Amino acid sequence: MPKRRDILAIVLIVLPWTLLITVWHQSAITPLLAARKCKDDRHESRRDSRNTFTLKEPCTSENNKDIVEVVRTEYVYSRQPPWSDVLATLHVITPTYSRPVQKAELTRLANTFLHVPNLHWILVEDSQRQTLLVTRLLQETGLNYTHLNVETPRNYKLRGDMRDPRIPRGTMQRNLALRWLRETFSPNNSNSQPGIVYFADDDNTYSLDLFEEMRSTRKVSVWPVAFVGGLRYESPKVNTLGKVYGWKTVFDPNRPFAIDMAGFAVNLRLILFKPQAYFKLRGVKGGYQESSLLRELVTLSDLEPKAANCTKVLVWHTRTEKPVLVNEGKKGFTDSNVEI
Amino acid sequence: MATRMKLKLKTVFVLYFMVSLMGLIYALMQLGQRCDCAEHDMPKDRTISRLRGELHRLQEQMRKAEPTKLPHKLAVKPAQPTIYIITPTYTRFVQKAELTRLAQTFLHVPQLHWILVEDSPHKTPLVSGFLASSGLAYTHLHTPTPRDRKLQEGDPSWLKPRGAEQRNEGLRWLREDRRGQPGADTQLGVVYFADDDNTYSLQLFEEMRGTQRVSVWPVGLVGGMRYERPVVEGGKVVRFHTGWRPSRPFPLDMAGFAVSLKLVIANQDACFDGDAPMGFLESSFLQGLVTMDELEPKAENCTKVLVWHTRTEKPKMKREEALQKQGLGSDTAVEFQSGIAMNQCPVINEHRFLFEAKTAQECKFARPQVQHQSP
Numbered sequence: 001m002p003k004r005r006d007i008l009a010i011v012l013i014v015l016p017w018t019l020l021i022t023v024w025h026q027s028a029i030t031p032l033l034a035a036r037k038c039k040d041d042r043h044e045s046r047r048d049s050r051n052t053f054t055l056k057e058p059c060t061s062e063n064n065k066d067i068v069e070v071v072r073t074e075y076v077y078s079r080q081p082p083w084s085d086v087l088a089t090l091h092v093i094t095p096t097y098s099r100p101v102q103k104a105e106l107t108r109l110a111n112t113f114l115h116v117p118n119l120h121w122i123l124v125e126d127s128q129r130q131t132l133l134v135t136r137l138l139q140e141t142g143l144n145y146t147h148l149n150v151e152t153p154r155n156y157k158l159r160g161d162m163r164d165p166r167i168p169r170g171t172m173q174r175n176l177a178l179r180w181l182r183e184t185f186s187p188n189n190s191n192s193q194p195g196i197v198y199f200a201d202d203d204n205t206y207s208l209d210l211f212e213e214m215r216s217t218r219k220v221s222v223w224p225v226a227f228v229g230g231l232r233y234e235s236p237k238v239n240t241l242g243k244v245y246g247w248k249t250v251f252d253p254n255r256p257f258a259i260d261m262a263g264f265a266v267n268l269r270l271i272l273f274k275p276q277a278y279f280k281l282r283g284v285k286g287g288y289q290e291s292s293l294l295r296e297l298v299t300l301s302d303l304e305p306k307a308a309n310c311t312k313v314l315v316w317h318t319r320t321e322k323p324v325l326v327n328e329g330k331k332g333f334t335d336s337n338v339e340i
Numbered sequence: 341m342a343t344r345m346k347l348k349l350k351t352v353f354v355l356y357f358m359v360s361l362m363g364l365i366y367a368l369m370q371l372g373q374r375c376d377c378a379e380h381d382m383p384k385d386r387t388i389s390r391l392r393g394e395l396h397r398l399q400e401q402m403r404k405a406e407p408t409k410l411p412h413k414l415a416v417k418p419a420q421p422t423i424y425i426i427t428p429t430y431t432r433f434v435q436k437a438e439l440t441r442l443a444q445t446f447l448h449v450p451q452l453h454w455i456l457v458e459d460s461p462h463k464t465p466l467v468s469g470f471l472a473s474s475g476l477a478y479t480h481l482h483t484p485t486p487r488d489r490k491l492q493e494g495d496p497s498w499l500k501p502r503g504a505e506q507r508n509e510g511l512r513w514l515r516e517d518r519r520g521q522p523g524a525d526t527q528l529g530v531v532y533f534a535d536d537d538n539t540y541s542l543q544l545f546e547e548m549r550g551t552q553r554v555s556v557w558p559v560g561l562v563g564g565m566r567y568e569r570p571v572v573e574g575g576k577v578v579r580f581h582t583g584w585r586p587s588r589p590f591p592l593d594m595a596g597f598a599v600s601l602k603l604v605i606a607n608q609d610a611c612f613d614g615d616a617p618m619g620f621l622e623s624s625f626l627q628g629l630v631t632m633d634e635l636e637p638k639a640e641n642c643t644k645v646l647v648w649h650t651r652t653e654k655p656k657m658k659r660e661e662a663l664q665k666q667g668l669g670s671d672t673a674v675e676f677q678s679g680i681a682m683n684q685c686p687v688i689n690e691h692r693f694l695f696e697a698k699t700a701q702e703c704k705f706a707r708p709q710v711q712h713q714s715p
Contacts, residue, residue: 104648316437327564327583
């Protein structure tokens with residue numbers, strides 16, 4: 001019969017090991033290991049002569065922060081981040097038209113987009129033919145893009161070159177992009193090719209956080225936009241349950257969707273399942289353009305508020321001044337072959 | 341019986357020792373490996389593990405792809421000169437937006453150090469917070485412009501030269517910083533004055549990196565023309581193609597030249613003259629540094645436009661003012677700048693032409709908008 005002393009010894013030996021094994025895969029241990037690994041990364045990057053920038057955020061053991069931190073800083077010297085199979089594709093629709101600042105606007109927009117993974121830029125020109133300027137620019141950036149064009153009909157009665165003022169600018173271009181999406185993607189594959197559609201004008205300013213916020217859109221998500229409606233920012237009103245119940249605007253807050261084009265994103269599935277939804281071309285009152293599309297897609301209660309329940313401003317409706325080209329004169333002082 | 345007992349205990353201890361040693365080695369090997377995590381029953385944890393695995397895969401892919409994918413322009417050379425960008429900035433509504441998109445451009449440029457100088461008696465929390473999260477290497481400075489040199493409300497933007505004190509402060513810091521680090525390598529660099537509302541293409545920074553003294557290139561949308569540029573003949577700058585006061589010593593825009601760090605340090609007194617007449621700010625700095633035939637033309641002998649002098653409109657805040665008079669202004673806790681109140685009337689703009697037409701009617705008796713003319 002084994003002595004009590006032996007039993008005690010065996011128990012004392014086995015007990016700590018059983019405890020260790022049961023605790024092994026719990027979260028208490030793995031973050032410790034992750035944090036260790038993180039520190040190793042940091043040391044590695046300092047030694048590496050290419051990554052000379054300092055990681056400003058401290059390495060935390062929380063999983064999410066770990067991911068965002070690394071993605072943000074590691075790909076600086078390459079072009080577009082590699083395509084991921086996990087992230088939803090952001091289809092960004094930008095209408096553009098020829099004017100002196102066009103190349104500048106598209107350049108800095110491209111510089112922004114180059115930071116966003118899984119971005120597909122649908123650039124639609126307001127012109128009869130695709131211009132060389134835009135074609136070359138798109139090729140040089142290395143972004144994943146689709147180049148379309150459609151010309152808004154001109155109204156020759158108004159001083160020759162003006163566009164038809166009854167059609168708000170960019171409408172036909174955005175509708176063409178929607179049509180292209182519906183022709184390219186089929187609703188049956190919507191689960192294997194998740195996508196979000198966003199309308200980005202070429203003169204606005206977007207923070208990189210915005211794109212990550214909109215990636216989780218299930219139907220239509222909304223957020224505040226700065227410098228619209230004559231206010232510092234316009235935003236949706238969100239109640240304590242996290243649902244949108246109104247609009248915090250001064251200009252006609254009774255619109256069905258009192259939001260700017262840059263203030264919402266739509267899930268691609270919704271666009272494909274409602275193939276009749278387009279922006280209304282004519283007879284649209286000022287500020288009702290967005291409503292003309294959204295009311296066919298979703299109701300107010302289905303809206304998902306983003307940007308910390310619509311309390312942070314992540315997109316600014318900046319407008320670029322029209323450059324004063326008085327010194328060009330009638331014949332043009334500068335060489336027209338130089339592209340600006 | 342006793343010996344068997346003793347033996348048994350000894351073997352137990354030896355066994356225990358071996359098992360714990362192997363366990364320890366196993367734990368050390370597991371350090372830093374991807375967690376298998378098949379035991380997680382929480383779907384959130386599973387997603388996180390999957391994403392992490394995906395992320396590591398992408399990173400490895402990138403590390404493998406980097407040496408072959410980079411265009412030759414961005415290839416890293418040993419001891420690549422650092423580009424020091426001096427940007428003056430001031431508080432106004434669009435400040436955060438301007439700085440955001442500027443940072444998004446700079447993040448693509450290797451070996452860049454951003455010197456941001458605020459026109460303010462102290463560092464503002466908006467800029468401090470912004471810089472900390474930007475991911476760039478930066479220096480945050482501040483110096484207020486003296487009152488008599490500041491633009492007053494209603495003044496056109498070309499009335500007084502702006503940013504001179506701030507750029508001088510940037511130069512002062514740079515010189516002091518370099519003084520504390522003697523050595524030939526630390527003098528390798530290029531200084532560029534970038535305003536926060538211009539637009540820069542990535543190619544520009546690679547063009548300026550090889551500056552030996554002062555390099556120049558065309559600037560778009562400036563001087564009342566599509567672009568202004570130096571005229572190059574035989575690889576040297578012979579004159580300047582500009583529509584406004586071409587008789588200036590250096591009829592360039594601030595965005596049209598870069599100076600090598602060596603030259604900046606060698607000429608400790610070279611700085612911007614805040615009292616210089618309009619358009620002579622750049623000349624006041626360059627005059628003491630270099631002569632016209634020493635200038636290095638870039639951008640394919642100054643035939644390509646790689647930087648544009650864009651300007652951002654002041655956002656129309658008429659409704660904000662009306663609201664604030666009623667005490668219902670939009671929440672100022674949402675980070676912003678309280679800018680100068682606007683009294684100008686909005687012009688009809690094509691985007692929201694129907695919306696603006698109403699307010700244009702109200703503006704019938706307002707004073708006419710001051711027309712902006714670029715120098």
